[in-house]
Amino acid sequence: MTPQTPSQAGAAVKAADRAHVFHSWSAQELIDPLAVAGAEGSYFWDYDGNRYLDFTSGLVFANIGYQHPKVVAAIQEQAGKLATFAPAFALEARSEAARLVAERTPGDLDKIFFTNGGAEAVENAVRMARLHTGRHKVLSAYRSYHGATSTAINVTGDPRRWPSDNGSAGVVHFWAPFLYRSPFHAETEEQECQRALQHLEDTIAFEGPATIAAIILETVPGTAGIMVPPPGYLAGVREICDRYGIVFVLDEVMAGFGRTGTWFAAEHFDVVPDLMTFAKGVNSGYVPLGGVAISGAIAETFARRPYPGGLTYSGHPLACAAAVATIGVMAEEGVVEHAAHIGATVLGPGLHELAGRHPSVGEVRGLGAFWAVELVRDRETREPLVPYNAAGDANAPMAAFAAAAKKHGLWPFVNMNRTHVVPPCTISEAEAKEGLAALDEALSVADEHTV
Template structure:
């Protein structure tokens, strides 16, 4: 039985149709063999062979309240019976209530919501709003970042996923953000990394012309480019630089918002209020596509008498917004925000640090709440990555073997670059969480074999 694709026997109708007609994202269809999933519940999903998988990725870090939550399903069913769809130029109860609740949990005076169909579209509109508000054209983003795969969002992305789409949209300049383990600033501790990263950003602003810059876009906690938690003081420093130059601060909270980092929004940890927040994923756990931009009152005022030139047919879709209303209710009723913070501090963090002490392949451990990364290396002294940057094929084989070791034990991992990202549903049972961590611990033996010294 293939570790990654355990379906036995002749291909099912679902697999045959998939292979004949579906082009999957980020995949070459002639070589890609997807798992056929037939069901899911809580922290688990099931493939067509009947095998049950512990989902340590929340799919794409979106199923925050787990799979098939009955209250969320009931809310979608009730909304479908009442009003399935309506054009975005109308108002409706579900969309209005979702906006109210989102504004209620957002920091500061971020009180108005522009709804989109996902995170990339949220970034597109946040940048457009910032340009229209400031009358400036340029936007700064970090090199270690991912903001989505639509035209402007992929240009704003800093990592290698943008290469195939270049040349991209104009007006994007980049800077290096803090990353102490592989510091671009040769810092010795977090405080020094913070100071030097902010000095570098200030120099970049000066070189690009601050009067030309509409916004700085950054992930409050960098997501798929590394689970990089900024040092204390960094986001505050970015806020101060923005204020000094009339630049808007856009927090990309698509992956880390709505409890993932143990707060409604990850930026809340540092008590910084951005001008705009891009959100998606956790707002309704991906049950129906939804994203959006939350903006401060002063930004929203730009469009009080001047129409905002954006929006799509499904913006603020009633089914998606009804799911958001229910999902926010679930976060509150089940105390999931505080639970994520507690489990991160008392279970996940200690377990991963213990793995680091046992396994020479674990170079760094970092994270918050229910969002963590193990960075795997060949040599702790030199910090040589287990696989090279942007590795694929044979070069990525050590990470592939590690991921397969997790899968053999029934855990679905999120392996990116030389890292394992851990992002289980916030609702995961504590015993299941410990079981998954034990599987990761066992699987690390495959990575240890590549270590020197």
């Protein structure tokens, strides 16, 4: 049998994908997925030898980069020792992963319920809150994404909710603060904070405080735009929840495990929620894993009352071994500190410098290795480069921007009228500058669509 060339191998992978793989969030006949041959560190490449600097970290999960040898070895070792086992038993990898996560969560979030990913974490956090309070309603922000399972997609605020929004999930959406596109006509962060908190208070009053089980917020919203909340906002939400007996849930699926330059983004705001969801960076996505970190009060609810929820693969040994190794690597190599440093000294300053030269950049915002660049047609009016939830021809300017980035060896994270700069938290200064140079070239294409 004649050996395949790399191009032939790539074509075979692509053909099998197109014949049999059903992709998420896609019209199946309109997509052309890249056949990936390999990845290492901050880069991946295709079968034709094209190499890309990954400014997406996969789906913002490869926090320690691809193929870290210590994590790969830990998965291999666990597979040789105990590849799988049921969740009702105490296992070394599971116990140690739970201990290491609890050691890093704020406050008394010391009990860990493991899931297979972030959406299931949100599903179970909402269930816990409803059972703990005996209430049903959940409040969440319009600019949010919490997952694609039944409850999580209803809790989500962005347009991906619309096709599955059946109105039966007891979810009420509200406006969280976002000064650049303020729904409150605020002119300062202080005004935005105060008016957003008042809006939340008013929403609670009209919905009935005694009907509300939980308020769920992404600590720093991810896919919806990386809007860092103004000082005092999350503390204000915590106070409101305490006053009305509402469970405060922080979703750290994307923002957690070093992404913002702290172990959890809540540390930036000195806030402790009642429940915290996590996934993605907990083991850099090497094996699917998520979870809910649970406060003492909510854990006590289920001390003698069975919790009516579970998953066949909860705390899967391979996933937990990967988490133990990943957290170890992050501690040993100072990954969290490096994310803070690269954000403060390279990514943040570099993006602001680009904003000064490109009329298509309306705003730059972020923390650590978690940044968004808001692209606009007109800086004065702040008109987005493409309409909200644009598709087809209406999205052409963003498609042209993305194509230009890829042409220069950068794989961008593009959503609506934004590009997010979310590389692995381990990205070097030289790699970060390489990515910014490619972004500079791509923004010149976006500039062509400004007025």
